[in-house]
Amino acid sequence: MNPAATKVSFVGAGPGDAELITVKGARLLREADVVVYAGSLVDLELVKTYAGDARIYDSAAMNLEETTSVLAQSALDGLKVVRLHTGDPSIYGAIQEQMEELDRLGIEYEVVPGVTSAFAAAATLKQELTLPEVSQTVIITRLAGRTPVPDREKLAEIARLGATLVIYLSVSMIEKVVEELLSGAYQPETPVAVVAKASWPDEQVVAGQLSDIAAKVRDAGITKQALIVVGDVLNARAEGMRAKSLLYDKGFTHGCRKGIIT
Ligand code: SAH
Numbered sequence: 001m002n003p004a005a006t007k008v009s010f011v012g013a014g015p016g017d018a019e020l021i022t023v024k025g026a027r028l029l030r031e032a033d034v035v036v037y038a039g040s041l042v043d044l045e046l047v048k049t050y051a052g053d054a055r056i057y058d059s060a061a062m063n064l065e066e067t068t069s070v071l072a073q074s075a076l077d078g079l080k081v082v083r084l085h086t087g088d089p090s091i092y093g094a095i096q097e098q099m100e101e102l103d104r105l106g107i108e109y110e111v112v113p114g115v116t117s118a119f120a121a122a123a124t125l126k127q128e129l130t131l132p133e134v135s136q137t138v139i140i141t142r143l144a145g146r147t148p149v150p151d152r153e154k155l156a157e158i159a160r161l162g163a164t165l166v167i168y169l170s171v172s173m174i175e176k177v178v179e180e181l182l183s184g185a186y187q188p189e190t191p192v193a194v195v196a197k198a199s200w201p202d203e204q205v206v207a208g209q210l211s212d213i214a215a216k217v218r219d220a221g222i223t224k225q226a227l228i229v230v231g232d233v234l235n236a237r238a239e240g241m242r243a244k245s246l247l248y249d250k251g252f253t254h255g256c257r258k259g260i261i262t
Helices: 023-031 044-051 064-076 095-103 117-125 171-182 213-220 231-239
Strands: 008-012 035-038 055-058 082-085 110-114 138-142 164-168 191-196 202-209 228-229
Touching: 008 023, 008 064, 008 095, 023 044, 023 082, 023 095, 035 064, 035 213, 044 055, 055 171, 064 095, 064 191, 082 138, 117 164, 117 191, 117 228, 171 191, 171 228, 171 231, 191 231
Parallel strands: 008 082, 008 110, 035 055, 035 082, 138 164
Antiparallel strands: 164 228, 191 202, 191 228
8 A cells, every 4th residue: 555645535515506515625626636526416617616627537427436446546646536426425425335445445535524405405495494393303315216215214104204304316206206295294285395406506496385396396397406395394484483492582591591581
């Protein structure tokens, strides 16, 4: 092993907007000699903004052996190498198998988190995903596609909770999403928002209810790079909040503040 070997940095690029990468991720890109980026979802402009001088590989057309070989060889040559993933690498990022390959080869790596698209979508919607007395749970999930989903995690099962859902990778199967959710705790009136390309200049929002969202999404022509946000929290804007959080309630005492007794 070359004693000057570097470690590979897996970096979350954030949801799209080049300013939504972390300071650390941006620095690693600026310093990088080699970048392997997920070209199907990460904007090449973002890569060029920070890593204009690096050798850039688009992983969209590469297989695991090929990406591993670029990452490993670069690290062994002492080059600074970034593997750039969309959003946060830990969510549907397929990084585990890449890390396993690097482990096998004895190459070190680090992971730098990013803003996952769920949070970009919430920001676009200007919506808190956890509201008192409505839902205090957010579930990130997906429909089975070519990647299977374990039986106990079928949407219809998850839907029994009635929590806030953020559904990735499924907008092209929106009818099936609706069908499964209706067989759980959700109603035809349950609010839904579909956010496509959150934080990109051409982001798109389609809002509706389980009863009409599929048709609206089809009409809008959204088939990919979109999230489906489901749950009663989405009613807060139109209907007002059921209860406010205690955190800023003037009568509530906590570690940092004494409540006022009236
Ligand atoms: N690691 C990524 C997710 C990769 S899976 C993350 O943390 O966001 C790819 C899926 O993510 C897409 O099918 C879509 O559902 C979602 N996605 C990624 N970027 C998005 C964006 N800017 N707006 C809406 N959905 C997005």
